Amino acid sequence: MNRTALTIAGSDSGGGAGIQADLKTFQEHLVFGLSALTAVTAQNTEGVQGVYPVEIDGLQQQLDSVGSDFTIDAVKTGMLFDEARIETVVHAIKKFKWKNIIVDPVMIAKGGDHLLTEEAHTALLEQLLPVTDVITPNIPEAEVLTGKTIRTISDRKEAARILHNAGARYTVIKGGHADASDSTNVIDMLFDGETFTFFELPRIDSKNTHGTGCTFAAAITAQVALGQTVTEAVKNAKVFVQMAIAHTTSLGNGFGPTHHGALRQFPNEAAVLAGEVRQWED
Ligand SMILES: Nc1ncnc2c1ncn2[C@@H]1O[C@H](COP(=O)(O)OP(=O)(O)OP(=O)(O)O)[C@@H](O)[C@H]1O
Numbered sequence: 426m427n428r429t430a431l432t433i434a435g436s437d438s439g440g441g442a443g444i445q446a447d448l449k450t451f452q453e454h455l456v457f458g459l460s461a462l463t464a465v466t467a468q469n470t471e472g473v474q475g476v477y478p479v480e481i482d483g484l485q486q487q488l489d490s491v492g493s494d495f496t497i498d499a500v501k502t503g504m505l506f507d508e509a510r511i512e513t514v515v516h517a518i519k520k521f522k523w524k525n526i527i528v529d530p531v532m533i534a535k536g537g538d539h540l541l542t543e544e545a546h547t548a549l550l551e552q553l554l555p556v557t558d559v560i561t562p563n564i565p566e567a568e569v570l571t572g573k574t575i576r577t578i579s580d581r582k583e584a585a586r587i588l589h590n591a592g593a594r595y596t597v598i599k600g601g602h603a604d605a606s607d608s609t610n611v612i613d614m615l616f617d618g619e620t621f622t623f624f625e626l627p628r629i630d631s632k633n634t635h636g637t638g639c640t641f642a643a644a645i646t647a648q649v650a651l652g653q654t655v656t657e658a659v660k661n662a663k664v665f666v667q668m669a670i671a672h673t674t675s676l677g678n679g680f681g682p683t684h685h686g687a688l689r690q691f692p693n694e695a696a697v698l699a700g701e702v703r704q705w706e707d
Pocket residue numbers: 535562563564599600601602611612613627628629630631634635636637638639641662663666667670
């Protein structure tokens with residue numbers, strides 16, 4: 426295990442999203458996980474009970490500690506909380522010349538709690554996007570970042586172009602949220618600035634989807650750290666998260682976490698699933 430990935434995100438005490446989802450996902454890929462916490466959340470499957478941002482000095486020192494000591498193969502950002510923390514993260518990315526920056530623009534937890542202040546949206550667009558390799562918004566996040574309503578695939582394409590023009594080399598607009606074009610399948614769309622690539626698998630009817638966005642972006646990060654192309658990374662991450670949703674064991678009383686170890690536990694099923702991903706370009 427000689428590849429490393431750094432997650433810069435919030436802690437989810439419930440273990441299904443945030444730093445915990447990221448580190449579990451890195452470990453499942455045999456990538457050594459490093460972390461810098463932006464905030465501590467008191468959270469479970471029923472919601473977010475409290476948000477406690479880490480002091481800016483504390484965040485900066487974590488980034489300096491890992492950046493000055495480790496070679497980092499890929500970096501993932503999740504909950505960044507506010508503009509000051511975004512600036513601190515962008516400063517570290519530039520200072521340590523980190524490459525392979527995967528940005529999950531986490532804004533609102535499933536229960537509706539804000540994990541990023543509204544004032545920080547501009548900082549995300551103007552400061553973080555120019556250093557971003559892959560951004561992975563869900564549909565509501567893509568709508569906020571682009572100011573466009575997204576209902577159709579063609580709306581999604583337009584949003585991806587806007588995010589590309591804002592600096593993201595690759596944009597993945599995920600389809601977990603209401604996808605008018607097809608409700609029995611979930612389509613994730615990748616844009617590299619020229620080509621749109623679509624990845625489709627059946628929608629799983631489950632309420633245990635807490636942390637799917639974090640897990641998906643962390644799997645992309647791990648795959649990229651291992652040297653995969655972004656296209657392969659997105660496809661493999663989709664299989665990883667599909668397995669994780671398919672094998673949840675309802676933990677907690679609300680929206681339960683996914684099973685991060687499912688692909689390892691059921692390798693034959695995962696191999697079959699990998700062959701079932703419908704992938705096409707446009
Ligand atoms: N019910 C589902 N069945 C199958 N795949 C799903 C389902 N929900 C989400 N996914 C997949 O999980 C990943 C995350 O998608 P989603 O759009 O839910 O992101 P998100 O909203 O950021 O996640 P979160 O709800 O954790 O914030 C994508 O790869 C998507 O295809």
